[in-house]
Amino acid sequence: xxxxxxxxxxxxxxxxxxxxxxxxxxxxxxxxxxxxxxxxxxxxxxxxxxxxxxxxxxxxxxxxxxxxxxxxxxxxxxxxxxxxxxxxxxxxxxxxxxxxxxxxxxxxxxxxxxxxxxxxxxxxxxxxxxxxxxxxxxxxxxxxxxxxxxxxxxxxxxxxxxxxxxxxxxxxxxxxxxxxxxxxxxxxxxxxxxxxxxxxxxxxxxxxxxxxxxxxxxxxxxxxxxxxxxxxxxxxxxxxxxxxxxxxxxxxxxxxxxxxxxxxxxxxxxxxxxxxxxxxxxxxxxxxxxxxxxxxxxxxxxxxxxxxxxxxxxxxxxxxxxxxxxxxxxxxxxxxxxxxxxxxxxxxxxxxxxxxxxxxxxxxxxxxxxxxxxxxxxxxxxxxxxxxxxx
Amino acid sequence: xxxxxxxxxxxxxxxxxxxxxxxxxxxxxxxxxxxxxxxxxxxxxxxxxxxxxxxxxxxxxxxxxxxxxxxxxxxxxxxxxxxxxxxxxxxxxxxxxxxxxxxxxxxxxxxxxxxxxxxxxxxxxxxxxxxxxxxxxxxxxxxxxxxxxxxxxxxxxxxxxxxxxxxxxxxxxxxxxxxxxxxxxxxxxxxxxxxxxxxxxxxxxxxxxxxxxxxxxxxxxxxxxxxxxxxxxxxxxxxxxxxxxxxxxxxxxxxxxxxxxxxxxxxxxxxxxxxxxxxxxxxxxxx
Numbered sequence: 001x002x003x004x005x006x007x008x009x010x011x012x013x014x015x016x017x018x019x020x021x022x023x024x025x026x027x028x029x030x031x032x033x034x035x036x037x038x039x040x041x042x043x044x045x046x047x048x049x050x051x052x053x054x055x056x057x058x059x060x061x062x063x064x065x066x067x068x069x070x071x072x073x074x075x076x077x078x079x080x081x082x083x084x085x086x087x088x089x090x091x092x093x094x095x096x097x098x099x100x101x102x103x104x105x106x107x108x109x110x111x112x113x114x115x116x117x118x119x120x121x122x123x124x125x126x127x128x129x130x131x132x133x134x135x136x137x138x139x140x141x142x143x144x145x146x147x148x149x150x151x152x153x154x155x156x157x158x159x160x161x162x163x164x165x166x167x168x169x170x171x172x173x174x175x176x177x178x179x180x181x182x183x184x185x186x187x188x189x190x191x192x193x194x195x196x197x198x199x200x201x202x203x204x205x206x207x208x209x210x211x212x213x214x215x216x217x218x219x220x221x222x223x224x225x226x227x228x229x230x231x232x233x234x235x236x237x238x239x240x241x242x243x244x245x246x247x248x249x250x251x252x253x254x255x256x257x258x259x260x261x262x263x264x265x266x267x268x269x270x271x272x273x274x275x276x277x278x279x280x281x282x283x284x285x286x287x288x289x290x291x292x293x294x295x296x297x298x299x300x301x302x303x304x305x306x307x308x309x310x311x312x313x314x315x316x317x318x319x320x321x322x323x324x325x326x327x328x329x330x331x332x333x334x335x336x337x338x339x340x341x342x343x344x345x346x347x348x349x350x351x352x353x354x355x356x357x358x359x360x361x362x363x364x365x366x367x368x369x370x371x372x373x374x375x376x377x378x379x380x381x382x383x384x385x386x387x388x389x390x391x
Numbered sequence: 392x393x394x395x396x397x398x399x400x401x402x403x404x405x406x407x408x409x410x411x412x413x414x415x416x417x418x419x420x421x422x423x424x425x426x427x428x429x430x431x432x433x434x435x436x437x438x439x440x441x442x443x444x445x446x447x448x449x450x451x452x453x454x455x456x457x458x459x460x461x462x463x464x465x466x467x468x469x470x471x472x473x474x475x476x477x478x479x480x481x482x483x484x485x486x487x488x489x490x491x492x493x494x495x496x497x498x499x500x501x502x503x504x505x506x507x508x509x510x511x512x513x514x515x516x517x518x519x520x521x522x523x524x525x526x527x528x529x530x531x532x533x534x535x536x537x538x539x540x541x542x543x544x545x546x547x548x549x550x551x552x553x554x555x556x557x558x559x560x561x562x563x564x565x566x567x568x569x570x571x572x573x574x575x576x577x578x579x580x581x582x583x584x585x586x587x588x589x590x591x592x593x594x595x596x597x598x599x600x601x602x603x604x605x606x607x608x609x610x611x612x613x614x615x616x617x618x619x620x621x622x623x624x625x626x627x628x629x630x631x632x633x634x635x636x637x638x639x640x641x642x643x644x645x646x647x648x649x650x651x652x653x654x655x656x657x658x659x660x661x662x663x664x665x666x667x668x669x670x671x672x673x674x675x676x677x678x
Contacts, residue, residue, distance in 0.1 A: 057542070124608040125542030133543050134553070135571055137607045138658055138668060139634040140620035148599035149624050149634070156597070156647050201600045247571075249624055249632040254597070 003389055004099045005226045005233035008036035008219035009342075009349035014183040014334030016116045017213040021059060022070045025050075025112050028215035028339075029071040032110075035349075036219060037230040042072030045219075046104035049094045051087030051111035052080055052338030055126050056118045067112065082338075084130035085286060087111055088216065089241070089341030089372025089381030095220050096239045096383075105225045110217035111343065113336035117213075127211075130375040132247035143286065144208055146248055146376045148200035151289040154255045155202070160307030162194070162202050165288035167310045169193040169206045169331060172285060175317055176328020178359045181346075183212045183334030207288040212334030216343035223389070234352045237367075238271030238384030240264070246378040257377035260297035264371070264382045268299075271367075271384035275299030278322050278384075279365035280351055282344035284373035285329040291315075294371055295324065298382070323362045326351060341372035341381060348385050408513060412449040412654040413438065413638060413672060415513055422501035423459075424493070425450040429640070430515040431523045435495035438640035439526050439617065440656040443492050444471040444667065448558075448655045450490075450500060451479040461500065462487030470498070474667050478558040478655050522616070529613045534660035542608065550666060557668050558655055561585040562631060570631040592652050592674070593625035596632065598645040609659040613639075623671050625651055635671040643673045650675040 010031025012024050019027065033040055050064040059066055064078035081091040088111025095109035118126070128142030136146065155161060170190055176182040188206060196204030219229075226233050242262035245251045251258070268274055275298060283298065285291035292306040300322055301309035309315065315324030327333045327347040330340060348368040350356045368385045409416045415426040425446050427437050437446075447470045454461060462484035466472050469492045475481065491505060492498045499505050532538065553572055555561050562570035564587045575581050600621045606614035614620055621637035623645050637645065638656055645651075651671040658668040 122541050124606075124611050125540055127605075128607055129543040134545050134549055136634055137543060138545065138609065138666070140601060140607065140610060140622045140636045141634060142601070142605055142607055144605045145599050145601040145620075145622055148601070149597045149622070152599065152647070153597035153624075197602070198600075199602050199605055203599075247634075249634050254624070 002100060002102060003223040004096050004220050004236045005223065005389070006218050006236065006345065006349050006385070007221045007226060007229040007233050008032045008040065009217070009346040010035050011181055011216035011339070011343050011346045012214050013181050014212040014214035014336055014339075014343070017114070020117075021112060021114050022067065024114065024213065024215040025067040025110070026071045028110060028112070028217040029108070032217040032219055037232060038228065040219070040229055045073050045076060045106050045108050047076055047095070047098050048073055048078040048108040048110070049081050049091035049098075050078065051082070051089070051091035051341060052113060053082060053084060053087060053130070054080070055113050055115050055337060056122065058114065073108070083379040084374035085284070085335070085337045085340055086372045086374030086379045086381050087338040087341065088343070089370070089383070090379070092218065092342055092345060092383060093239050093241050093381050096236055099220055099222045105222040107220045108217060109220060109342055110215065111336075111339035111341055112215040113338040114213050115211045115336060135247055135249070143376065144200035144203055147287040147289050148203045149248060150254050150293070150376070151202055151287075154289065154292070157255055158304040158307060160292075164292060164307035164310045165203070165207050166190055166193045167313065168285065168288040168291050171310075171313065171316055172291075172325050172329040172331040175326055175360065176332025178357045179328050179333060180357065182328045182332050183210050184332050203287060203289070209286050209330035209335040212336040214334060214336030214339045214343065216339045216346050218342050218345045218349065232353055234349050235386045235389045236383055237273075237386045237390035238267035238269070238382075240266035240270065241379070241381040242266075243379050244377055246375065248376055255293065256303065257293055257297050257373065257380065259377050259380035260294060260371065260373065260382070263380045264298045267369070267382040267384045271386065271390050273367060273384065276321065277367050278369045279367055280323040280326050280348070280362045281369040281371065282327060282347055283324055283329065283371040284340070285325060285331050286335055286373070288331065290373065291324065291329065298369065298371060300324070317360065318363055326356075326360060326362050341370070344370040344372060345383065352385060352387050409453070411453045412652070413641065414446055414449050416450060416453055417513065422488075422499055422505070423450060423454065424497055424499040426513050427496035428514065428516045429496070429518045431518050431520050435497060435515070436518065436523060437496045439613075440639040440670070441496070442657060442665070443467065443469045443498055444474055445654070445656050446496075446498055447475050447490060448478045450498065451475070451481055454500070455479070463490050463500070464488065466490045467492040467498070471665070471667070474558065477554050480559070525616045526613065529616055530660060533612050534663055534665065536663040538660070539662055540608065545666070547664070556585055560589040560653060560669060562587045562589050562629065568629040568631055570627070570633065587629070589631065590628045592650055593627045593633075595645050595647055595649040595651060596624045596626050597647060598623040600644075609661065621645065623651060625671065635669060638670045638672050641672060645673055649673050
């Protein structure tokens with residue numbers, strides 16, 4: 001079966017953008033096109049998958065058609081992919097499958113979210129729309145609250161405290177400090193993160209990702225056309241996804257994400273490697289507790305040891321076996337919902353090719369992983385990447 | 392800071408007054424009266440998320456638990472009868488007592504209509520007048536017909552579909568107890584209708600207090616006044632778990648392992664309609 005490589009990747013800076021959706025998407029697509037080593041034109045694209053929650057409802061219908069026609073891709077099959085914050089992780093998987101199926105050779109996967117152009121009054125209606133609206137939302141929960149329930153229970157079940165989450169926050173802000181694409185680029189001290197404004201007890205402001213505008217775009221190619229575009233591709237050696245109960249209260253355990261575990265297991269199996277072979281991972285740290293759980297669910301730490309993993313600084317760049325969130329993660333780089341998944345892939349593409357800012361380059365990285373979660377874990381896409389093709 | 396200050400007024404004979412669901416119930420020879428415990432400027436007023444309907448539900452449940460036999464011939468129009476019926480399963484009879492509303496935050500079940508109630512012997516809690524007025528204004532804004540959703544939305548049809556599960560914690564029995572209700576299992580079999588009552592108490596598995604800034608839009612007007620929203624996840628003895636708001640008028644910090652009881656309260660208002668639901672009251676704390 002055909003193998004799939006990434007031949008180009010680009011994004012906007014995450015944060016508060018003056019541009020609207022069309023401008024942001026065009027910028028990300030342009031950056032992706034420009035990143036291709038050899039000649040590339042958008043008319044060479046066969047198909048496009050664009051992840052977006054369509055936050056604010058500005059362009060709920062036919063989002064992908066609008067965006068692609070504004071970026072030189074008019075006429076090809078397109079669709080918006082929606083799985084909450086995992087929208088573009090699933091768009092990437094759909095694009096990968098389109099090539100795997102033999103129906104397309106060059107496919108765009110991307111994502112976009114415009115979140116900061118709403119008034120606070122309008123924005124509050126759109127926060128937390130990806131939980132179980134009828135039961136969780138009407139119990140007063142948006143996602144800070146949902147993840148706070150998980151964090152408190154985790155502290156109860158295992159030897160861990162909020163300090164472990166603070167370490168994750170400090171690490172990710174340090175990782176994002178030199179990332180020119182990051183939303184929040186500032187060093188945060190342990191004391192500052194520990195004593196931040198309480199958003200949802202026990203999670204403070206420094207446990208929560210920001211609401212960001214942003215777009216990201218990656219170009220995938222079938223193995224038999226890769227050479228047309230680059231001699232230095234990044235291969236997608238494993239692609240898997242899973243789902244779980246939407247509502248937290250329906251799950252047997254709230255201190256692990258079964259969808260992550262199942263997707264990771266399949267992705268590792270497909271790639272023929274294990275967690276200890278991963279050199280860097282972009283994991284979905286919408287809240288610091290989400291990164292802690294992900295380090296366990298993805299196999300970097302044993303169950304119950306995620307707190308110790310964070311405490312020991314095991315995920316810090318060029319210090320441990322694996323670098324967790326070299327981009328700064330959602331916490332520092334930002335979280336434009338629909339753009340986050342393929343934004344993780346942009347970081348991995350550049351890291352594996354040695355193209356990020358020198359100061360934050362993960363050394364000698366061969367294998368990488370991206371982990372994109374929808375909501376509190378109802379959907380999850382995991383991809384495993386390699387400098388070398390898994391044959 | 393506590394939301395209310397506890398003070399007892401007048402002669403108290405506790406044997407005559409029962410505290411139930413956060414309300415006070417007294418019984419005389421042939422009638423029962425339920426009172427809100429709160430007083431503002433010498434007037435008995437509702438708690439932050441209570442009204443005649445929530446108090447009527449609690450009174451009926453109290454009588455049923457204590458095996459009091461009664462029939463009801465009429466229900467005051469200030470009470471949402473549809474909600475009362477789903478929450479308590481009562482039916483109207485040709486003969487029986489009147490479920491009537493008092494002139495203040497009280498209501499009675501009696502064979503004769505009552506126009507006033509005696510507050511003097513009822514223990515009361517003073518509520519800050521500014522807090523009370525702020526909440527009244529907030530509810531009025533929330534219940535404005537022009538207060539419509541611009542995003543997440545629970546329609547009346549969606550809300551009604553599981554109303555019996557929401558108001559009276561009725562679960563499905565399909566090899567195991569299921570709550571909230573589900574539609575189909577992995578064998579493609581449609582699950583049975585709700586048939587089993589969950590225990591009236593459960594234990595706290597975890598909890599959070601969400602700041603006002605992070606509250607869902609449905610609660611955004613009242614959350615700043617309340618200083619945020621407290622939510623608990625609980626596990627019932629029968630197995631299911633659920634998430635519930637903690638009642639608005641009792642400022643108790645939950646703890647894992649606490650026992651909670653469930654009461655019907657106003658959840659929120661939207662488009663002129665009050666949406667009722669079950670909330671949790673912390674009733675025994677694990678120290």
